[in-house]
Amino acid sequence: MTDEKFNESHKKVFKNFSNGIIHNLILWIISKESIHGYGIMKKLEEFFNFNDSKCDINVNSSKIYPILSKMEKSGFIVGEWNINENNKR
Template sequence: MKELNESHIKILKHFSNGITHNLILWIISKGSIHGYGIMKKLDDFFDFGNDNCELKSSSSKVYPILRKMESNGLILGEWQTVNNKRVKYYSITEDGEIVLNHIKSNMINVLENPSWLSFIEDMTGRKVK
């Protein structure tokens, strides 16, 4: 089988980054959480047991996303002292909630659209109910 080239890898990274942004916003919407906590929750999504998988989280991916989301007003980062260490906790803002609600609406549309269902079934080899 032919190896992935640089262009292929770029496409996979865009896909992974989009999913990661959405997951981070959703995780933060569940309650105030620090960066390391977000990474641990992302591990639940990206633990495929495959080091070659493009869908994985890392601090070099997560923290720039958090900074960008914070500068865009989707989340708020506040420093707190925990066990004599400064830790930044993130919470969702009103703008973040608006974006998350649009993501939810799009997800509902995806699950109700026969074309999307066909795509998902073809890509996973599994029937979607």
């Protein structure tokens, strides 16, 4: 096995692992506090802030909000909408 294939294989394994752990981390974050999607995304960014460029984990809204939606549809979490002082949801 060449180094290139070896590295690509490890990247795929790491990506699948990180996707799985993101679900668990979201549940853990929500269990600790009432928090909105953006706040969850920021906490995950902090958690996955590696100095090693080989650990490229993207935690952004296009990933977090679909996960939250799927978790809500599956009954793992319950979302709610609140109105802030500026009458925004």
